[in-house]
Amino acid sequence: MKILVCVKQVYMPGTDGTVDPAAAGMKYNPANFRLNSYDEYALEEALLIKERIHTTEIHAVSVGPERVEAVIKRAMEMGAGEGIHIRYDKEEQLTPYQIASLIASYARDKQYDMIMTGVMAEDDMQMQTGQMIAGILDYPYASSVILQEMRGDATVYVERECDARQRQCLEMEMPCILTIQSGINRPRYPSLSNILRAKQQKIATLDASDLRIPESREEIIRLFPPENKPKGVFLNGTQREKASQLLKILHEKSFL
Amino acid sequence: MQNKIAVIAQHAGGRTDPVTYEAISCAVKLCAGETSCIKIIVVGDRVEKIAGEMAEKTGVDILAIENSQLGLYNAEAYREVLSDLFKEIVPEYIVIPHTSTGYDFAPSLAIKLGATCITAVEGVNCDNEKRSFLRTVSNGKLFAEVVSKTKTTIITTQPGAWPTEGKRTERKGSVEIIKTEVAPGKTKTLAFKQSDDLGMEMANSEVIVSAGRGIGKKENLSLIEDVAKLFPRSAIGCSRAVCDAGWLEYRHQVGITGTTVSPRLYFAIGISGAIQHTSGIKGAQMVVAVNNDPVARIFNIADYCVVEDLTQFLPVLMEEYKNNYK
């Protein structure tokens, strides 16, 4: 088995305030970058296959500027054997179609049996990249996969999670593409030996322009913060005052 | 101007999914109320009845594509029949609900058609000649306004962001049914199955006290349980992140892939308010949120907002209760 896992570095601004739209896409606080958590589930799923089929090779690929090497390294620390960086340094963000095209043109002649992505990138929530790679390479695929099992050498049984607790059960030929949903496994923490091994290993870097970047099909013309118009009431005062106000409200509404 | 906009209906078990009407609302907005340029596409097996119902309810013309192979959803089959259709009638916009079927086939259909795909759209801006689309980015901290540069654009509509009730018209839409061939593909849908743990406990409760990743560790669940015990008919809920961490079983999960709940009171504690979670609590009559992030999304839908560290606030809340209400 040869598996390619796509990993994205996501930008997750937390409690350190709102994002300044003027700066968005340009000035990032480096502390807020991390590996997309759905991609950890994808990596773990590949590692579980390798535990059963020892000859399995796992490669991790990421598209982006120099900083995304951090998530490729992280994937290698978790256990990916090789890391590939498709480097793209320009300011304007690539669209899912462009990212899928780059990954597809890299993967096309590499004989991967399976390509895995996360079900979505947590920051921009596109839910497109895996399905688009499948479209470009004309591979069968399933999104939001919550269970996968090999059936023989060339077939995979898959359950995908649908809305309202339904599951779709399907079978597909390999090579195929699976976008992995959270909860399918428990991603491991990198072991010390893997961390040391990853330190020794080099990441293979390719220039995005060598793979031909297609024209983007859409364009962001404006970024702006959502009108933060909370409809509700913010309770004020000390912790104790807030607690007593809340209890009063619950009492008045006859919950207590 | 003919059939400028196609809406792909979502249906199952002989019923139209309400998200279909949300997608139609988006289409109506796109064509400024000129519903004659909309066509609803119904893909499936024996769909005459629901096609008729949709035509009646919306006044929009229907094109149904039927084959016994299309009875159960299959991404590849959907993509093939739809791309054949849209090579014949080239729409400017194809509107699809952003659900587990919609986001499954829309991006690969876009590749087949050479179309743009803009997902999880929450609004349309019609101010200019050119339409632009609103979707959230940067973990919900920003909106992006996006324009398409291709002839055909696929839009997936975020469930919950669009009205389901359209303008009622006198006119009843027409229904045309095409029988089609489906070539065997590389994927085979075997079945759809329903998971057995349905979260019945939450469905029957007046109050749901829900924990998010913000509780930090499993041990802190006791804080949530203490709050729940204040109310006679209460249940414990949680976000998906809490189930994924193994802190609670999946039957407690609230949201689009969990249970949809409509309690009188929903307590969201340490929950950020991701759309996949909040679309499951739209029926709640009152929402109280506790979160230490003053700009957490959950505060946009909460009736009462407490900006505090839950590990400090909840014990104080319990103390105050004991002192004054017990």
Ligand SMILES: Cc1cc2nc3c(=O)[nH]c(=O)nc-3n(C[C@H](O)[C@H](O)[C@H](O)COP(=O)(O)OP(=O)(O)OC[C@H]3O[C@@H](n4cnc5c(N)ncnc54)[C@H](O)[C@@H]3O)c2cc1C
């Ligand atoms: C296809 C799909 C389907 C999904 N379906 C669902 C679903 O059905 N239900 C669901 O819930 N999710 C679902 N998700 C996941 C969803 O997108 C979010 O990832 C998830 O809801 C986040 O859970 P959370 O709010 O607990 O965690 P986080 O987003 O990590 O939020 C934690 C919150 O806790 C706050 N916090 C941290 N520490 C403290 C403290 N000490 N005191 C107070 N507050 C604190 C933080 O400020 C933050 O707002 C789905 C995702 C996908 C891709």
Ligand SMILES: Nc1ncnc2c1ncn2[C@@H]1O[C@H](COP(=O)(O)O)[C@@H](O)[C@H]1O
């Ligand atoms: N820049 C990228 N580099 C590598 N993989 C990516 C990139 N962007 C998205 N992906 C993969 O595609 C999945 C879905 O992302 P998205 O379609 O952006 O929601 C992610 O979980 C990643 O596995």
